[in-house]
Amino acid sequence: MQPPFLSTYVTPEEAVRRLRQSEIVALPTETVYGLAGDAASPEAVARIFALKGRPAHNPLIVHVHSIAQAQRYAHWNDMAESLAQRYWPGPLTLVLPVQPDHVLAGAVLAGGDSVALRMPAHQVMRKVLGLFGGVLAAPSANRSGRISPTMAAHVAEEFAGQALAIVDGGACLVGLESTVVDCTGSDPVILRPGSILIEQSQPHRPDASKPLKSPGLLSSHYAPRLPVRLNAQQVEAHEALLAFGAEPLAGALCSLNLSPTGCLQEAATNLYAMLRALDASAASAIAVMPIPEKGVGKAIMDRLHRAAAPRS
Ligand code: TXA
Ligand code: MG
Numbered sequence: 001m002q003p004p005f006l007s008t009y010v011t012p013e014e015a016v017r018r019l020r021q022s023e024i025v026a027l028p029t030e031t032v033y034g035l036a037g038d039a040a041s042p043e044a045v046a047r048i049f050a051l052k053g054r055p056a057h058n059p060l061i062v063h064v065h066s067i068a069q070a071q072r073y074a075h076w077n078d079m080a081e082s083l084a085q086r087y088w089p090g091p092l093t094l095v096l097p098v099q100p101d102h103v104l105a106g107a108v109l110a111g112g113d114s115v116a117l118r119m120p121a122h123q124v125m126r127k128v129l130g131l132f133g134g135v136l137a138a139p140s141a142n143r144s145g146r147i148s149p150t151m152a153a154h155v156a157e158e159f160a161g162q163a164l165a166i167v168d169g170g171a172c173l174v175g176l177e178s179t180v181v182d183c184t185g186s187d188p189v190i191l192r193p194g195s196i197l198i199e200q201s202q203p204h205r206p207d208a209s210k211p212l213k214s215p216g217l218l219s220s221h222y223a224p225r226l227p228v229r230l231n232a233q234q235v236e237a238h239e240a241l242l243a244f245g246a247e248p249l250a251g252a253l254c255s256l257n258l259s260p261t262g263c264l265q266e267a268a269t270n271l272y273a274m275l276r277a278l279d280a281s282a283a284s285a286i287a288v289m290p291i292p293e294k295g296v297g298k299a300i301m302d303r304l305h306r307a308a309a310p311r312s
Pocket of ligand 2: 139140148177
C-alpha cells in the first residue's frame with residue numbers, strides 16, 4: 001500500500017515563517033521546484049541533505065534576492081558582473097570563491113572554497129526571498145538521483161509520507177535546472193548546461209585526476225524507474241514513447257510528444273513531467289526519439305544521457 005500524502009500547501013508568508021524556524025519548504029522557481037532552507041542554519045541544511053538522501057560531498061546552490069546580496073557571499077569579479085547583469089534574475093548559477101567571513105552553514109559548501117549563487121526569476125520565489133531577508137539553499141526537490149519536479153504535485157509525490165510544506169507556484173516554465181558556470185578561473189566554464197547558452201572558448205574536459213568540480217554531475221542522474229533508450233528509430237509494442245517533432249513513431253504502448261512543432265524550448269518545459277508520466281505507465285522501457293543537440297537541445301540531451309546511464 002502507498003503511504004499517505006502528508007504534504008501541506010502553504011502561502012509564501014507561511015513559508016517564510018517556517019523558514020525562519022529552520023524548517024524546509026518546497027518552493028517554485030522558473031527552472032524546477034527547490035527544497036529550500038535557511039542557508040545560514042546548520043539545522044536547516046542538515047534537514048535538506050537528509051530529506052533528499054543527498055551525499056554530503058555535493059554542495060548546494062544558494063539563492064539570493066539581489067546582486068548586492070550575492071556580493072556579500074562571493075568574491076565577485078568582472079565575469080560574474082557581466083553574466084549577472086545580463087541574465088539575473090534567471091536560470092543561471094555562478095560558481096565563485098566564497099568570502100572568508102561568510103555566515104553560510106558549512107555543509108552548503110561541502111567542504112569546498114567556492115559558492116554557487118543564483119538569483120531566481122520566479123515571482124513566488126522572489127517574494128519569499130524578499131520577505132525572508134536572508135539567503136536560501138535549495139537543491140531540486142527530488143530524492144537524490146531522481147527526476148527533478150516541475151509541478152507542486154511532483155514534489156508531493158516525491159516526498160509522499162513526509163510532512164513537507166509546499167508553495168504551489170504552478171508549472172515551471174523553463175523546466176530544466178539552471179546553467180551552472182564556474183567563474184573562478186580566467187574564462188567561464190560550463191559545469192551544467194541549461195537554457196541559458198553561454199559562450200565557452202574551450203570545450204570543458206574534466207581532469208580525471210582532480211576531484212569533480214561539480215559533484216552533482218554524476219553520470220547516472222535524473223533517472224526514471226524504467227530503463228531509457230535514446231535515439232529510437234522504431235518502437236516496440238511494450239515500450240512507452242517520448243516523441244519529438246511532427247512525425248512521432250507509431251506502435252508504442254503509450255506516447256507523449258515533447259513538441260509536435262519541434263520547438264526545443266517547449267521540449268525542455270515538458271521533459272520532466274512527460275518522463276514522470278511515461279514512467280508511471282505499464283511499459284517496460286521508455287524509448288526516446290532523436291532530439292537535435294543544438295541550443296537548449298544540448299541541455300535536454302545532457303539530462304537524457306544521465307537518465308539512460310547505467311544505474312549505480
Ligand atoms: O535550477 C536550479 O539550479 C535548481 C533550482 C531549485 O534553483 N537547483 C538545483 O540544485 O538544480 P541541485 O542541488 O539539484 O543542483 C546543484 C548543482 C549540483 O550539480 C552541484 O554539484 C552544483 O550545482 N554545485 C553546487 N555548489 C557548487 C560549487 N560550489 N561548485 C561547483 N558546483 C556546485
Ligand atoms: Mg538536482
